[in-house]
Amino acid sequence: MMKIRDVQTIFLAKHLYVRVTTDNGLEGIGECGTWGFLEASAGAVEVFREYLIGKDPLKIEYHWQYLYQSFCFRGAAIVGALGAIDIALWDIAGKYYGVPVYRLLGGGDRCRDKLRAYCHVKSPSIEEHIRLIQEAKKKGFTAVGHLNPYLDPPKGEVAPVKPYAKRVSEAIEHVRQFREVAGNDMDLCLEIHRRLDMAEAVALARGVEEFHPFFFEDPLMPDNIDTMGILAGKIPIAIATGERFISIQDFAMLFVRNGAQFARVSVCAIGGLTPSKKIASMAEAFGIRVVPHNPGNLSPISTAACVQFAASIQNFAIQEIPADDGEGLKAEMVQTDVRVENGYVMIPDSPGIGASLRNGVADHPKYAYAVRKAKATVLDDGSCGNR
Structure with missing residues (x-):
């Protein structure tokens, strides 16, 4: 043995x-x-x-x-x-x-030949958002995500407190500009970063309905699952949430409350592929599709695990791909068989997850560990903002 x-x-x-x-x-x-x-x-x-x-x-x-x-x-x-x-x-x-691995997760084979993907568009300026959307379109992507209508400043910087009407109207206008440059050939995945209260989330969702966003991600803080169900009943666009959940029971409570149309399953944070597959099965029973969470804070090892998961489930919707997934230190540290071509992820057939650490990187000073420091969004009245 x-x-x-x-x-x-x-x-x-x-x-x-x-x-x-x-x-x-x-x-x-x-x-x-x-x-x-x-x-x-x-x-x-x-x-x-x-x-x-x-x-x-x-x-x-x-x-x-x-x-x-x-x-x-x-x-x-x-x-x-x-x-x-x-x-x-x-x-x-x-x-x-x-x-x-997808052959072992159930069904014996993959459920599709390739995975539709969205790439990250992230910037504190609307001009840079527009440039990056145009760039993604040229690369063949049919969806862009991480689009934040509020154009968050970098964490650790002081953000201004704006009047409610100005905050909402500016955010709606930014989404209008996203749609104008994207046209109807690209889906817009809006990322709110858990920053809104119920009233503002309702106002923003209703204000951007005409621009047909693919989903409205994490409008509220994740701590009270009941509130997401209440919000879903008040707005006309699809909610995506779940990236901060840490148990299959969190997702079960979300599903029975009709709190989302897309489940953001974070394979590397929820406990791995074992619980992720169970969550996808629960979601399928509720008619909910899965968008595997794969943030820029992680590396191509996470991407490879997400791809194996996504390939094995029928109710997969779209795969998140960070803009720097195959670049810089990440590419130097990780050898991966995962490839993105013309807006789709090509599913590797290599044994295992299809990725590994490159030889020697664990002992190389260039890749020394950098401890993350605690940083929160601070408003100019001295309070902490939701993030």
Whole structure:
């Protein structure tokens, strides 16, 4: 029987990876998605490591349940650790059987030949938003996302307190400009970053309805799931949410409250591929489509895991691709078989998740870990703004 020989945490740049190795030489890689608390997640991995050494890596569901139920405590740092381990174990399973992970997740084969994608458009200026939309169109994308009608300033900078009417009217005007440059050949995925209260969310949603956004992402804070259900009943456009959820029960509560039309499942933050597949099945029963969350804070390891997940589910909608996913340090650190061509993700057929860390990067000073500092959006009246 194959056994786990070691479980390692690897900090690189602003990322935390978990590498699992077996006694027959197979190796799996996973990434932690709770990027604000990577040090805490690494501590959880070390606790889980003691249990995993010597175990059969193919007992993925059993190990997930054992580790999740081994203590009384839950939380983002814990499921982030579980997610990185889970993805690494699925990577090993794919390599052991010589197949891409999507073949093991259910159904025996992928549900589509390629994945429609949207790329990030992010800037504090409307002019840069317009330029980036035009650039995405030239690359063949039929959707753009991370479009923030409020043009958030960088975190840590002071943001002005604006009158309600001005805030809402300016945001609506920005969406009008997005649509004008995109035309009807591109979908607009609006990203609100949890910054609104109920009244403003309703006003903005009704104001942008005529521009037919694909979805309205995270208009409210995620802490009270009831409020998203109430909002969904008041507005004429589709809500996408869930990227900050940390359990399948969070999604179940959202679905029964009719709080979303798109489930933003964050594979690396929800606990890995094992719970992600369960969430997608629940969503399908409710007629809800899945948009795997793949933020710019993560690397191509996350993208590869999302692609395997997306390929295995019928109710997939669109895949988020950060603008720098294959560039700079990320490309230097990660070898990936995932390719984006003319606005679509090509699904790799290589065994496992189709991505790995490049040789030698773990010991190279160029990729030394950079600790993230706590930064919140501060308004010019001295208060903290929603983010």
